[in-house]
Amino acid sequence: MSHGKLREEKNCLNCGHFVAEKFCPNCGQENTETRKPFHYLFTHFVEDLTHYDGQFWGTIKNLLLKPGKLTETYLEGKRQRFVPPVKLYIFISFITFFLFALFPPFHLDFEAKADSKNKKEKTIFAQAAISQTQKIVDSLKAKENKTYEDSVQIEKLSAIVGDSATINNFQEQLNLDKGLEEDFPYKNFKTRKAYDSAQAKNPSSWNFLDKAFAYKLFELKEKGAKKGDILRNLIETSLHNLPKALFLYLPVFAFFLWIFHNKKKWWYFEHGVFTLHYFSFLLLNILCVTFLFKLVGLTESDFLNRLLYVIISGMIVYSMLYFFIAHRRVYHFHGFTSFIVGCILFLVNFFAFTMVVIGLGIVSFLMIH
Template sequence: MSGKNKLRTDKTCLNCNHVVEKRYCSNCGQENIDSRKSFYELFIHFFEDLTHYENAFWKTIKNLITKPASLTKEYLSGKRMSYLAPIRLYIFISFVTFLTINILDSTTEEHELEKSKPEKETLSSVEKQIIELQKSGEIGKKEADSLLLELKTAKELKKEKYGDGHFFNTDYKTIEELEKDRNLHPEKFNALEYWFLKKSIPIHQKYTNKEIKDKFFESLTHNIPKSLFLYMPLFAFALWLFHGKKKWYYFDHGIFTLHYFSFLLLMILLSVLIGYIFSYFDNWFFTSLVVIINFGLFIWTFYYFFPAHHRFYGESRTVSFFKSLALLFINFFLILFIVIALVIYSFINIH
C-alpha cells in the first residue's frame, strides 16, 4: 500500500521538519506522503491492514499450536513481520480467554437458575396449596402444620445432602465470642486460623453466603490475569537458571515464556468453549465426547513443554527431558504458592 501513495512535493518531513531525500525520512522514518486520503484510499488501506493482521494472526496461532518453539526461534532469528509480536499475542489471547470465561460463566449461571425455577415454584405452590386447604376447612390446622413440617424437613434434608451454600463459614457470630473462646481455649487456635476467623466474622455480618461467594469469585477471576502476568518473569527466571548465561539472555527466555503461556491460555479457551457448546447436548455420547476431547487437550498441553524446550534450547533429548521435569516440578510449587496467595488476597478484598 505504501508504494501506491503519492509523495508530497514538499520535501520537509511533517513529523520532524528534516529534509526528506527519498520516500522515508532519514531522521524519524516517517513516509513523506500526503496525510489526507480519499474515502477509497482509506478503505483500501484499512482492508489491507486488516488482511495482513488476519493472515499474521492465523499463521501465528497455527504455528503456536502445532509447532512447539517454532515461533520463538523465528522471532529471535529476526523473522518477525509474518507473525504477531509475542507480547501482543499474549495480551490478545489473555483478553479473549478471560472475557470468554466471564461471559460463559454468567450465561451458565442464568441457565442453572432457569433450570432450578420449576423446582422452587413447585415447592412454593405446595406450601400455598396446603395453606389454602386449611383456610377452606378441607384439612385441619394440626394436619396442615404436620404437612408443612414434613415439607420443611424434606428441604433441610436436601440442604444437608447437597450443601447449605455456606462459604468461608464460621460458628462465631461476633468477634467477642471468638475472643472469649480463644481466652478459654488458646490451644484451639493457631495464628493463621485466628486471623482467618477474625476476618470472616465481619464479612458474614455484612453479607449473605451467596454474596460472599459471588464477591470472592469475582475478585479471584479479576486477579488471575494479573497473577499470571506477574508469574511469567518467575518462569523465565527458572529457565535462565537452567541454561548457559553466555549463550542465552533473559530476554530469550522471556520470549519463550510469552509464547508458552499464550499456548496454555489458548488450550484453556478451547476447553472452555468445547465444554460450553456440548453442554447443550445433554446425553451420554456428547458428555463422553467432551471428556475425550478435554483429555486429549490435557495430554497435548502437558506434553507440549518437552518438545518446545528441546527444540528451542537445542540440547540432547535426555538432558532436555530431565531439565523439563525439574522445571515443571519447580514451577508446580511456585504456582501452588501463587494460588494460595491469590485465594488469601481475594478473600481479604471482600468489602
C-alpha cells in the same frame, strides 16, 4: 499494513522531510490522509495488533502447531516474521479474559435468592423422579432370570439415582442458601471481640494475615452474608485477579528456567521469551477448550458430543506435552535429559503456581465486600 489514501503532498506531517513514495525515509510514518471515517479508530487498533499482512496468523499457526518454533526463530534474530512476544501475550491475554468476562466459563448460580416455594416444588419433583427410578431398579432386581441387558439397565439407573440424590442434596448439605451462623467459629472464637482479646494476651508480629482473614470473616457474618454469595464473590474476584497473578508469575517461571540451564549460554532474557510464548499458548488453549465445552450439549447428537469430548481430551493431553516438545526444541537437550529437566521444571512450577493460586484465593477473600 494500512490501506489509507495517500496524500498528494510530499512533505511528512511528522518530521517535514520529503516523502518520495508511501513512507517517510526519515521517521517511517506513512504519508496518508489524516481524516478518516469513524470505524478507522477500531480497525486501526485491530490492524496494529494483528498485522493483517499475515504476521499475526502466521504467529498463531506456529504457536499452536510447532512448539518452540517461535522462540527458536526469535532468538535466531528473525524478528520481523512474527508478532513480538510481549505484544502477543498481551493481546491473547486481553482476548481470553475479555471473552471470559462476556461468556463466563461456568455459571455461578447457587440459588442463594431462590424462592422457598419454588425450591420446595423442585425438591418434591426431584424426589418423585428418584423414587420412580428406584422402583424400576427394584423391579429389575426382583427378576429371577436377569438378562445381560437387565444388568446393564440396573447399573445405569442406579448411577442415575445416586447422582440425582447427590445433586439434589448438594445445596442442602453445604447450606449455601444460609448465612454464617452465630455459632460459626474461627479458631474457636465466635466474635471479633473474643478474637481480639485472645490476640492481646498473646501478641505476635507475624499474625497480620491471620488477623485480616479473621476480621473479614467476622465482618461478613455481621453483615449476614450468605454462604452462596460469599462463594460466588470469591470465585468472581479470583477470576478478575487471575490475569494479574499470571502476569506476575511470568518472571518467576523464567527464573526457574534460568536456574536449571547454563548461565553462560542462556540469558534470563531468552528464558523470558520462551515463557511468554508458552503462556500465550496456554491461554489460547484454555480459551479453545472452554469454547468446545460450551458446545457440548447444544446438539442432541451423541456422536458430535463424543467427538467434542475426544477433541477436548486430545487438546488437554497436547497442552501437557507441549512444554516438553518446546523445551527440547529451544534448549537442544538430548531426549532423556530434556525429559528429566522438563519433569523437574514442571513439578517445581506446579508447586509454585499452586502457592500463587492459594495466595490469590486469600487476597480475593479479603477483597469481598
